Amino acid sequence: MLTLIIVDDEKLLTDSLKGDIDWASLGFDKVFTAYNSRQAKEIFDRESIHLMVCDIEMPQGSGLELLAWVREHHPDTETVFMTCHAEFKLAQRAMQLGSFDYLLKPVPPDELLSVGEKVVAKIMKESEEKQYSRIGQFWSRRQPLIAEQFWLDLLHHVIPSNPDSIKREAGERGIPFDEKLQLLPLLISVKRYHKDFSPRDQKVLEYALKNSGEETLGLEGQGLLFTTTDRELMALIPIEGDAALLREQFKEKARPLIDYASEYFYCDIAIYIGNAVQGHELNGMVGRLRELDKENIALAKDVFLYDSARKTRETITFPDMHAWSIMLKEGHGGRVLVEAKAFLWTATASMDVDSLYRFHHNFLQMVFYVLKIEGIDAQLLFGDDKSADLFRNASRSVPDMVGWMTHIIGRSMDQVRNIRESPSILDKVEQYVNARLDSEQLSREDVAAYMFLNPDYLDRLLKKQTGHSVTELIITKRMALALELLLKTELPVGTIAVQSGYSNLAHFSRRFKRFAGLSPHEYRKKYVANSE
Numbered sequence: 001m002l003t004l005i006i007v008d009d010e011k012l013l014t015d016s017l018k019g020d021i022d023w024a025s026l027g028f029d030k031v032f033t034a035y036n037s038r039q040a041k042e043i044f045d046r047e048s049i050h051l052m053v054c055d056i057e058m059p060q061g062s063g064l065e066l067l068a069w070v071r072e073h074h075p076d077t078e079t080v081f082m083t084c085h086a087e088f089k090l091a092q093r094a095m096q097l098g099s100f101d102y103l104l105k106p107v108p109p110d111e112l113l114s115v116g117e118k119v120v121a122k123i124m125k126e127s128e129e130k131q132y133s134r135i136g137q138f139w140s141r142r143q144p145l146i147a148e149q150f151w152l153d154l155l156h157h158v159i160p161s162n163p164d165s166i167k168r169e170a171g172e173r174g175i176p177f178d179e180k181l182q183l184l185p186l187l188i189s190v191k192r193y194h195k196d197f198s199p200r201d202q203k204v205l206e207y208a209l210k211n212s213g214e215e216t217l218g219l220e221g222q223g224l225l226f227t228t229t230d231r232e233l234m235a236l237i238p239i240e241g242d243a244a245l246l247r248e249q250f251k252e253k254a255r256p257l258i259d260y261a262s263e264y265f266y267c268d269i270a271i272y273i274g275n276a277v278q279g280h281e282l283n284g285m286v287g288r289l290r291e292l293d294k295e296n297i298a299l300a301k302d303v304f305l306y307d308s309a310r311k312t313r314e315t316i317t318f319p320d321m322h323a324w325s326i327m328l329k330e331g332h333g334g335r336v337l338v339e340a341k342a343f344l345w346t347a348t349a350s351m352d353v354d355s356l357y358r359f360h361h362n363f364l365q366m367v368f369y370v371l372k373i374e375g376i377d378a379q380l381l382f383g384d385d386k387s388a389d390l391f392r393n394a395s396r397s398v399p400d401m402v403g404w405m406t407h408i409i410g411r412s413m414d415q416v417r418n419i420r421e422s423p424s425i426l427d428k429v430e431q432y433v434n435a436r437l438d439s440e441q442l443s444r445e446d447v448a449a450y451m452f453l454n455p456d457y458l459d460r461l462l463k464k465q466t467g468h469s470v471t472e473l474i475i476t477k478r479m480a481l482a483l484e485l486l487l488k489t490e491l492p493v494g495t496i497a498v499q500s501g502y503s504n505l506a507h508f509s510r511r512f513k514r515f516a517g518l519s520p521h522e523y524r525k526k527y528v529a530n531s532e
Helices: 011-020 037-046 063-073 086-091 109-127 134-138 144-155 163-172 199-217 243-264 279-295 321-329 333-350 353-373 385-396 398-420 422-434 444-450 455-466 470-488 493-499 505-516 520-531
Strands: 002-007 028-034 051-055 078-083 101-104 182-193 224-229 232-239 267-273 303-305
Touching: 002 011, 002 037, 011 028, 011 109, 028 037, 037 063, 051 063, 051 109, 063 078, 063 144, 078 109, 101 109, 144 163, 144 224, 144 232, 144 279, 163 279, 182 199, 182 243, 182 279, 182 385, 199 224, 199 232, 199 243, 199 267, 232 243, 243 267, 243 303, 267 279, 321 333, 321 353, 321 398, 333 398, 353 385, 353 398, 385 398, 398 422, 422 444, 422 455, 422 470, 444 455, 444 470, 455 470, 470 493, 470 505, 470 520, 493 505, 493 520, 505 520
Parallel strands: 002 028, 002 051, 051 078, 078 101, 267 303
Antiparallel strands: 182 232, 182 267, 224 232
């Protein structure tokens, strides 16, 4: 007979799933419930669990964290995830997150019952198939986390890349290792996401990609697929037989994963297959695969076989960016963008990552030069997180470069138009200042930063239109507010000083007298009396 545990912090849902579904008809004679990861682990420690139905998002430890623990301590347990995360609804078929299936809440009982039937069928089949080949045993799912950490330590140089050190470390960790065994490394690089995902969601998607990759590549019992760094996964396949034939086989197996990644995981991936190597040669081959990925600036969604012969690239002649700077100054940013895109796509075949890097910085210098002429502070204009992310990724690929150029040209041209429409600049400055007159820290630098302008340049603009600098405008606005409050209210002078941006009453009084020719008390006494 079989056992089941339902884990969800929503008690009503958990109890409902336990009582409303005829689990006994599937062969489950025991159904346990837990409302957090701690309770679930306590049950696992005393019971043999065949199936876990688990919420992925819980306050005291997520379902993913619980799954990692279960895979390490109870690897034979199957898992079905539940979630309210609607963003991944389309990924139900492929995103299994290391589980048997992935269901969107609210889960219909008949759907969960159907999934349960499939789990039982899988459990029964596996119970009859406990024969593993030598290689299968080597990559047994009973030690996935230990094996993954072993290879990660080798790739991160924690374990020295020599046969004796590798064999000794494997023995100490209880991992069967044959120093004569050859490995086929396969690197999966996430080149770009189609949407703006949070770091957390990216990790979920990459975790899903890993598990879909295990199924698509047929690695269960035949190899490992694990995450090495952000946006990078590595598969290690033990080789028995013809290595060249195995490379070609995995080239064909890898192609569907590229399509799955685009359709279900909202990302473009490139896959690189190395040559057969022994354990101590792995780091060198992985480094060469990473170089291939670095050079893949066209972001081709394809499978690449490593070839030791590097292709020579033609010399790149960059466009005349001086002409582009003139076009930008004349407001023709769209035309600059069209020409820049045309150059990049035409030159892609001849470009490498170094030439793309040089293009990136030349283009940036050209845009910043135009902004400086317009008095715009580029560091302020592009100081936001989105601009920073686009800048960092621009040299990764031509599509990333196009995305960054589109952003920087669009924002630059919008700001240039705002600057040239001087009345709108004055309106925005006055609106910003009026809303902050009670702030003693309000300065011309604050106003300039809000407008993405150099403070001196903003002073020149305002003096040309109003005859006042930014600082003079702030003082004038504060004094005008103080005059109005003195005439129209009975507020104490100290309160009026604070409302006008002065915490020091003596300082306020001196400033007011220079402005109005009278002290605040004298002004109120004279003009309020006259108005009566």
